[in-house]
Amino acid sequence: MNSHVLIAGAGIGGLTAALSLHAAGIDATVVDSVREIRPLGVGINIQPQAVGVLTELGLGDALAAVAIPTAEHRYADSRDELMFTDPRGLARGYRRPQYSVHRGELQMLLLDAVRERLGAEAVRTGVRVERFIQSEEEVRVRVTDRATDAASVLSTGLLVGADGLHSAVRAALHPEQGPVLWSGVRMWRGVLETERFLTGRSAVIATDGPRPDGRHGAQFLAYPISRPADDRGRSLLNWVALVTEAEPGPLDPAAADWNAPARPEDVLPHFEGWRIGGRLVHDLVTGSALVLRYPMVDRDPLPRWGEGRVTLLGDAAHPMYPVGANGATQAIIDAGVLADHLAAADDPRAALTAYETERGEATARIVRASRRMHESAHSGAGAIDAITSAFRAATGG
Numbered sequence: 001m002n003s004h005v006l007i008a009g010a011g012i013g014g015l016t017a018a019l020s021l022h023a024a025g026i027d028a029t030v031v032d033s034v035r036e037i038r039p040l041g042v043g044i045n046i047q048p049q050a051v052g053v054l055t056e057l058g059l060g061d062a063l064a065a066v067a068i069p070t071a072e073h074r075y076a077d078s079r080d081e082l083m084f085t086d087p088r089g090l091a092r093g094y095r096r097p098q099y100s101v102h103r104g105e106l107q108m109l110l111l112d113a114v115r116e117r118l119g120a121e122a123v124r125t126g127v128r129v130e131r132f133i134q135s136e137e138e139v140r141v142r143v144t145d146r147a148t149d150a151a152s153v154l155s156t157g158l159l160v161g162a163d164g165l166h167s168a169v170r171a172a173l174h175p176e177q178g179p180v181l182w183s184g185v186r187m188w189r190g191v192l193e194t195e196r197f198l199t200g201r202s203a204v205i206a207t208d209g210p211r212p213d214g215r216h217g218a219q220f221l222a223y224p225i226s227r228p229a230d231d232r233g234r235s236l237l238n239w240v241a242l243v244t245e246a247e248p249g250p251l252d253p254a255a256a257d258w259n260a261p262a263r264p265e266d267v268l269p270h271f272e273g274w275r276i277g278g279r280l281v282h283d284l285v286t287g288s289a290l291v292l293r294y295p296m297v298d299r300d301p302l303p304r305w306g307e308g309r310v311t312l313l314g315d316a317a318h319p320m321y322p323v324g325a326n327g328a329t330q331a332i333i334d335a336g337v338l339a340d341h342l343a344a345a346d347d348p349r350a351a352l353t354a355y356e357t358e359r360g361e362a363t364a365r366i367v368r369a370s371r372r373m374h375e376s377a378h379s380g381a382g383a384i385d386a387i388t389s390a391f392r393a394a395t396g397g
């Protein structure tokens, strides 16, 4: 029987799955549609449970060398007046830290580990998964070579769709899946090097008061993401600006592009006079070499993810709002659980069912909690305690 696992997508979820499967003695290959994997994105957060998965994979030291072990979330208003502080990670009593890290740097760290452990050929780029058919014994996956446009078929024992928000594997499994849903909130992001930000381990979440229409207008977050910068007494500071732009509703999926560039002028009018962690928001935004925009989107949870020899993982399975530090965290946890079930079961299809049973409802709860947290922050119903209690529900923190 074909026991090989083909993973579609070399994001944080797909690469961690390859490492977890390899550690469990299971043969895996990763394909990604991009021609070259480049360290894209800005800051992300990884919760202690996911840090545990990476640490068990022997990546604890490598992670500690690049990431910031965030110790506190400070909640403030737009004048930089502190409302309260919420301890995080080790400071909250977890065995592992919560890390803030550059997404691209984490992805490259995982990619290097996969190539070193599974071999240089274990990650193939420029290979886009299109669709698949499966039988009792195998999955036949149709792929396109991006360089030549040539189609071919790969035979595998199992297919894991870790191909993100716009997953082709999910679309093939669930042609009736609902639309990409936009909360109406626009998110801009950027990164810049500054003097050390507060303790160097602090994240600040600044929210303005309700506006005349009852809605909160804006939120601005800032946190450092680089250990090497911290070692030099500086901070590589990641910022996120959130503004309500439209009523919630379905969105053209093409509009949800993590790499879409924006201009500082798009952001600044919403944050005139704002201060965060002793800095002017204006200076953070104008000091960033690149500003990116993204709509706050997710999808409704699926009643089931996969079928037979095919399953989903990470954003492909449960796209959620990037609030509460959960996108990468849940993808990493999925990867560990998937490998554990495959290692323990005789029948891989039973292992996929067990994996989905363990992860399906847990992640659906987080999708819903992330929505509640986000709505609290932007609806005006949002007393700060509603935001934080939803944040805790979403992060288990």
Ligand SMILES: Cc1cc2nc3c(=O)[nH]c(=O)nc-3n(C[C@H](O)[C@H](O)[C@H](O)COP(=O)(O)OP(=O)(O)OC[C@H]3O[C@@H](n4cnc5c(N)ncnc54)[C@H](O)[C@@H]3O)c2cc1C
Pocket (backbone or CB within 6 Å): 008, 009, 010, 011, 012, 013, 014, 031, 032, 033, 034, 040, 041, 042, 043, 044, 103, 127, 128, 129, 130, 162, 163, 164, 165, 166, 167, 168, 169, 189, 258, 259, 313, 314, 315, 316, 322, 327, 328, 331
């Ligand atoms: C370029 C990029 C930048 C991002 N930047 C940020 C950020 O700054 N902040 C943040 O919070 N989150 C960001 N995210 C999202 C974040 O990485 C995820 O929410 C989280 O890490 C879960 O990752 P994932 O592996 O499930 O999905 P993703 O990180 O989305 O990875 C999916 C991978 O699948 C590949 N892929 C897609 N379709 C196919 C296909 N048909 N065949 C083969 N491969 C395919 C993609 O190229 C990608 O590498 C970004 C995602 C991407 C892709």
